[in-house]
Amino acid sequence: MTTCCKTACLALLTTSFVPAQHDHEHHAATDPTQAVAGWRIEDIAMPDGVAPEIGGIALNSRGELLIATRRSGIWIATPTPNVGDFAWRPFTRHSLHNPMGILVLSDGDLLVPQMPELTRIRDTDGDGTADSFEAVTTGWGVSGNYHETNAGPIPDGEGNWFVAVGTASHNGPTFAHVRGEFSPIGRRGRNFSAVEWKGWVVKVTPDGEVLPYANGFRANNGITLGPDGKLWVTDNQGDWRGTSPIYHVVEGGFYGHPSSLVWRDDHPGDDPLNYPLEKLEAMRTRAAVELPQGDVCNSPSEPLFDDTGGAFGPFTGQMFVGDIAGPRILRVMLEEVAGVMQGAVIPFQEGGSMRGGTNRLCFSPDGRTLYAGQTYRGWGKPSEGLQRITFTGMVPQEIVSVSLTGTGFRLTTTQPLDAAKAGSPANYSISHFHYDYGRRYGSPKREVTEVRVQSAVLSPNGKTVELTLDTPLTRHVLYRIDCTNVGGIEHPVAHYTVNALR
Amino acid sequence: MRRLSVMLLALAGAPLVTGQDPFPIGVIPGALRYDVSRFDVHVGDRVTIRFQNNGLMPHNLLVTRPGKVDAVMLAAMALGGDGPARDYKPQTDDLLAATPILQPGDAHLLSFTAPGTAGILGYLCTFPGHGTIMRGEIRVLPGGTELGAPLRFGGERAPTPDEDRLARSGASAFPLGTEDEPLVMRTFLPDPGLSDEVLAHHRQGLDAKPYDVNSGLDRPGVVKAIPGLPAAIAVNFGGRLSYAWDTVECRLLYAWVGGFLDMTDYWGAGAGGGRKSFDYVPALQGSLVYLATGPHPMGAEIEPRYLGYLMEGGTPVFRFKVGPFEIRERIAPGDGPFEIACDFEVISEADFKGGGVDVVFQLDYSESLRGRIASEHLLPDTTTVQRDCDSTRFSLRVVLTGEERLPPPQPFADLPRAGLVATARRVVTGDPVVPALGIQAFAPGRTIFSDREYTFDEVPEALLGADHVPTRNDDKLDGRDVSWQIEVSGPATVWVLLDSRVEAPAWLTDADAPFTRTDLVVTTSGNWRYQAWRRDVAGSSTTELGPQSGGSFYAIAVTPKR
Incomplete structure (x- = not known):
């Protein structure tokens, strides 16, 4: 039944903007597999005539849901129990240029990053629609390349906003007249930085100044500040990206894609694409977590930390990440080892009713529901719209956390594992591999190495298992930990990125 | 220069009423197109069309039976030297109705009864050279079915019925505003031939070499830097006026009438998705009536800074900073055909009356806007605004009288063909x-x-x-x-x-x-x-x-x- 419903929806979406008139609530309620899964996925009906390409999503203080669309302006609705009943109203019908975020300053006062500027969009006369579109900053260049996108803004806690500024792509041109300084050296390359701050994370001050913060990014279409104040940026597989990474970003850091180096104020004027790999390797900060392309994620988007205190399920403090190019949302669990951030990724929702294109995420005020705004932004076949994922209250059997020990990994689960199966080392299939760092587009898995589990010790409560490997742990690889044969785990495969050892 | 009458286009969603008011069809001046490419009637309707030749060349309008447009065109061509005397109207049963050849400015009513069975009639202009592209369709629908909105001139591609229905929402690749509720769009915009002087505050983007990620070397060939405006704003008031105001130059760059933008190459058709890889700058629809020339009207030396725009009475008012002044510029359709009214308000940080401000707000539109300037604050023989107003604000209105831009003359236009x-x-x-x-x-x-x-x-x-x-x-x-x-x-x-x-x-x-x-x-x-x-x-x-x-x-x- 789920499959039928999904097929029908997709068919409708690709042929017209008329919202799919399907009652997913009904389907979900009668579909036992949905109830068991722990989360119910529903398609939210969009207003007629709005292209449902969601670049930004946010809640205001009244609990209303705001969406920024790629071409149909910004719309507001009060969420209702029935996904077909959202009463959408336009905040503005003005067609913005690739808006890729919404920050609610107060009701009727939004910050929205567009291709050419960070715009403060306000309703100053209280009639419910925007009447002031103020350029907070125009301090980054615009080359005319379609691929330059701006994610954020994220408050830095000191009155400024972070914006993640993406590079241009060689699959499109640049214009003969650009805004801002043009660098012929920065223009070289597969993904490139022909104008200022492409491939950077910048800070925008309230008076519109753009302060460079960190660079080396490619398609950094996701940025968030963690509950502990750490800054996180996702990026997409491609040149200088063997697979898609998630970075812990600090001021002054370089994150591997060289083109943006041309805009450093100490840049000597040479071509960073020609730097020896060893030099770049020494400069770069590695990803905290890598997401294997094709297996786990294709185009990660906005990261969002679960701050729901359990309302959304057992993953408080973990990070959810959407995938624009696949029907999934990921779950990332992070830990600090020897002063370095690293961790594991496990699919959270994948396939079934989950649609591709998930670009932006936000939680409902009660924390029970995660909203997923979806768009391919003209990258590929449309897979767009708005879904909500609601915790049913029934906790499925999942791996809650994966952490590194001195000799292997410690896994905890939501429910007790079968003692016999979980205690048998043969039921764990573990390998490690790594990706190339270099100019080439993506990378195959390198040096895939099987690792035997020497022992698997289950805790008395049956929810923690200590895996000891029969070979020493190694750095700068991903460990693939497959617990399928333990049985009963909804998402039994985790990938753990090891940057440092205990 | 007023050479053409105003062109008002049927708006999306307005149902066609036949049998009562004549249905208006005009032409897109200079574009060799009717301004309506399709409209609907019911079987058996008495249909009256008012064809107004608001173009620059002679045109007629012949309504044909289903599938007979080519046949009628060929029959008209076969008239040869007799064509002019017969208004290029062939003697054939394939014709349902025809106007004579209308000279520019003329109008003509023609009536006919739609066939009793559903089908698609054609209409075309048989003036030599026009018939292959100057065409439209009349859909004859069964009685009681809902009539679709007329399709306006659609450039390379006509909007689909869904796109037409959604034009006002921005979900269509052919978005449209109205005079009451203009549509404001941020997007890449075409550069219809602006000079470097106009684009003085842009930087030059250069051609590049294709790059090979595997070798790390440049490949032979060139990736051209293409014409386009990276950060302009487009505003559409329906068929009457569209314009591009630029946030880098802080000025009106160009204006056009008859349509707005074809976003297909950037957004994709219909539900979207497909971007045209190296050619995605949206296309202007209609006719250019104004193109900025020369330096910024406030002077070549200014460094304007874009502040944003406000919506006042449904119309955007652009704000930018020049020295100690904040300029507010409102651009809307003027009273006459092709007239564009630009209202400026100048707000000073200091009080003019109090003295101490020695900056003169200087507007020189004589060349750049080829229009007339009307303001009580202007000296008779110059375009310098006096600064001794008794407030920190003053305003002036500039009325641009647009001029239709014809397509560039085609080389070898008069070259006869062999005729073999x-x-x-x-x-x-x-x-x-x-x-x-x-x-x-x-x-x-x-x-x-x-x-x-x-x-x-x-x-x-x-x-x-x-x-x-x-x-x-x-x-x-x-x-x-x-x-x-x-x-x-x-x-x-x-x-x-x-x-x-x-x-x-x-x-x-x-x-x-x-x-x-x-x-x-x-x-x-x-x-x-x-x-x-x-x-x-x-x-x-x-x-x-x-x-x-x-x-x-x-x-x-x-x-x-x-």
Whole structure:
């Protein structure tokens, strides 16, 4: 039944903007597999005539849901129990240029990053629609390349906003007249930085100044500040990206894609694409977590930390990440080892009713529901719209956390594992591999190495298992930990990125 | 310069009422198009059309029975020298109604009764050279069915019914505003030929080399920096006025009438998705009426800074900073046709009256806007605004009187063609055989194919003025069994122009009377080269040309036998 419903929806979406008139609530309620899964996925009906390409999503203080669309302006609705009943109203019908975020300053006062500027969009006369579109900053260049996108803004806690500024792509041109300084050296390359701050994370001050913060990014279409104040940026597989990474970003850091180096104020004027790999390797900060392309994620988007205190399920403090190019949302669990951030990724929702294109995420005020705004932004076949994922209250059997020990990994689960199966080392299939760092587009898995589990010790409560490997742990690889044969785990495969050892 | 009457276009969603008010059809001046490309009636309706020739050339409007548009056009062409005297109106049962030839400015009512069965009628202009593109459709729908909104002029592609219905929402690739609720759009915009002086605050973007990620080396060739505006704002008031105001230059760059933007190449058609890789700048629809020239009207030396825009009475008011002044500029349709009213408000940080401010707000629109300036604050002989106003604000209004921009004159426009092709037929298995339309004189600047925009660039003298039979580039697709039959009226040379990337097909080299490869080369836009092959043929003979795959499809030319 789920499959039928999904097929029908997709068919409708690709042929017209008329919202799919399907009652997913009904389907979900009668579909036992949905109830068991722990989360119910529903398609939210969009207003007629709005292209449902969601670049930004946010809640205001009244609990209303705001969406920024790629071409149909910004719309507001009060969420209702029935996904077909959202009463959408336009905040503005003005067609913005690739808006890729919404920050609610107060009701009727939004910050929205567009291709050419960070715009403060306000309703100053209280009639419910925007009447002031103020350029907070125009301090980054615009080359005319379609691929330059701006994610954020994220408050830095000191009155400024972070914006993640993406590079241009060689699959499109640049214009003969650009805004801002043009660098012929920065223009070289597969993904490139022909104008200022492409491939950077910048800070925008309230008076519109753009302060460079960190660079080396490619398609950094996701940025968030963690509950502990750490800054996180996702990026997409491609040149200088063997697979898609998630970075812990600090001021002054370089994150591997060289083109943006041309805009450093100490840049000597040479071509960073020609730097020896060893030099770049020494400069770069590695990803905290890598997401294997094709297996786990294709185009990660906005990261969002679960701050729901359990309302959304057992993953408080973990990070959810959407995938624009696949029907999934990921779950990332992070830990600090020897002063370095690293961790594991496990699919959270994948396939079934989950649609591709998930670009932006936000939680409902009660924390029970995660909203997923979806768009391919003209990258590929449309897979767009708005879904909500609601915790049913029934906790499925999942791996809650994966952490590194001195000799292997410690896994905890939501429910007790079968003692016999979980205690048998043969039921764990573990390998490690790594990706190339270099100019080439993506990378195959390198040096895939099987690792035997020497022992698997289950805790008395049956929810923690200590895996000891029969070979020493190694750095700068991903460990693939497959617990399928333990049985009963909804998402039994985790990938753990090891940057440092205990 | 007021040469044209105002053009008001039917707005999306307005249902067509037939039998009462005449349905208005005009033309897109300079574009050789009717401003309505399709409208709906019910079976048996009494339909009255008011055709207003608001264009620059003579036009008529003939309504044809279903499927008879080509037949009527060919019959009109067959009138030959009798055409002008007969208003290019052939004697045929295929016609339901016709206007006479209308001179620019004239209007005419015509009425007819829609057929009693559903179908699609055609209408066209049979003035020589217009009939292949100046066309439209009248859908005759069963009684009681809902009539769709008329389709306005749609450039290369007409909006689909869904896109038309959604035009006001921004979900259509053909978005539209109205005079009451203009649509404001941030997007890449075309550069219709603005000078570097106008774009003084932009930086030059340079061509680049293609790059090979595997070797890390540049590849041969060039990635052109294409024309486009990275950060302008487009505003549309319906068919009456659209304009581009730029946030980098802080000025009005150009204005156009008759349509807004075709976003298909950037957003994709319908539900979207497909972006045209290296050519995604949206296309202007309609006619350009104003193009900025010269430095910023407030002076070449200013460094304007864009602040944003406010919505006042539904119209955007752009804000920018010049020195100690904040300028607010509101641009909206003026009173007259093609008139654009630009209202400026100047707000000073300091009090003018109190003195101490020694900056003069200077507007020089004499050249740049080719308009007149009306303001009590202007000195009679200059365009300098006095600063001794008794407040920190003053305003002035500039009324631009637009001028329609005609397409650039076509080189070799008067070149006569050889006139040797009696008929040229494209034969495809399974398709009806249709005589080729649009045979024209072979010359630089002319389009090669009926389904592409490529044009001839360099043409050897031997081929100038040849009969050029437009072929279809898509016929190059594999497995398409296409042939052409070229019937000539006198001794002639038939030329096949073969894409230099393509190996000569067997029929060109192996036939009983093979073609001869010559040294002549024709180049085209995009820098493609075509090698000329020739065969001399007798008068009243038919030459058959075969299929070809790969590269681009061949072109056909016919010259007198030499």
